[in-house]
Amino acid sequence: LVSLNNGQVVDRRIYKDLMEMLQTTKKEGLNLLICSFYRTQKKQEYLYKNKVNQYLNQGYSKTEALDKAVFWVARPKTSEHQLGLTIDIVSMKNQRLDPSQEKTAEQQWLIKNSWKYGFILRYPINKNSITKVGYEPWHYRYVGKVHTKRINELGICLEEYVKMNK
Numbered sequence: 023l024v025s026l027n028n029g030q031v032v033d034r035r036i037y038k039d040l041m042e043m044l045q046t047t048k049k050e051g052l053n054l055l056i057c058s059f060y061r062t063q064k065k066q067e068y069l070y071k072n073k074v075n076q077y078l079n080q081g082y083s084k085t086e087a088l089d090k091a092v093f094w095v096a097r098p099k100t101s102e103h104q105l106g107l108t109i110d111i112v113s114m115k116n117q118r119l120d121p122s123q124e125k126t127a128e129q130q131w132l133i134k135n136s137w138k139y140g141f142i143l144r145y146p147i148n149k150n151s152i153t154k155v156g157y158e159p160w161h162y163r164y165v166g167k168v169h170t171k172r173i174n175e176l177g178i179c180l181e182e183y184v185k186m187n188k
Contacts, residue, residue, distance in 0.1 A: 023060060023106055030059040033106030036140070036164040040109070043139035052128045055117060057160075058110035061103040070095045093156050107164045108144065121147075124159035136162055137170035142180060149179040 023031040032040065047054050061069075073095040077087035095101075102108035112119070113126035123129050124147075133143055144163040145155045163180065165173070173183050 026056075026059070030056070031106065032059050032109065033164070036107055036109075039140045039164070039167070043136065043141065046135075046139075047128065047131060050131065052131055053114035054128050054132075055112050055114050056109050057112050057117065057119075058103060058108075060106040061101060063098055063104065066096065066098040066101045066104055070098055093150075093154070096155075102144065102163055109141075109162055109164075110158075110160045111162055112160050119158070119160055121157060121159065129159050132162065133159070137174040138167070140164050140167045140170050142170050142173055144180065146179055149182075152181050153179055 024034045024037050025031050026037075044054060044056075070091060073091040074087045077090045078084065082090060096103075098104075103110075110119070111128070111132060112123055113128040115128075116123060116126050124133070132141075136143065141162040141164050143159065144161045145153050145158045147157040147159070150156055165180065169183065173180070176183070178186070
């Protein structure tokens with residue numbers, strides 16, 4: 023892991039490309055905020071338990087709450103954030119983690135250009151039947167420039183790409 027200037031950490035392998043992407047967006051007048059980086063086990067446990075409890079409080083059974091929670095928050099030890107290869111990026115003007123994020127100029131730029139820096143939009147809107155995760159227009163995963171170029175050209179998600187390359 024390597025520290026960024028705000029004290030957060032990411033996997034060393036994404037640092038150079040991430041910094042390049044952030045510098046480019048800044049030059050283009052876009053204001054990004056990376057709101058989530060590497061997560062510890064403890065942090066992931068907290069987020070997951072919190073989401074499960076939200077569903078329990080809505081009256082869902084324990085089984086239903088666990089199933090619904092995992093659609094939005096990865097079970098501890100399965101989160102890409104725990105690898106340090108994933109970042110959540112939002113617009114400074116709209117810091118909500120909801121579908122409205124995709125309408126911002128920052129997200130539109132990222133959707134079109136993040137692949138050039140080795141990042142993919144991890145959970146695209148039309149792929150949740152494959153990814154089994156809800157649409158998150160702020161969640162970007164680093165897979166490297168070689169792979170993102172191909173994923174972008176084919177218009178596929180990571181699961182499809184991995185399956186295709188087995």
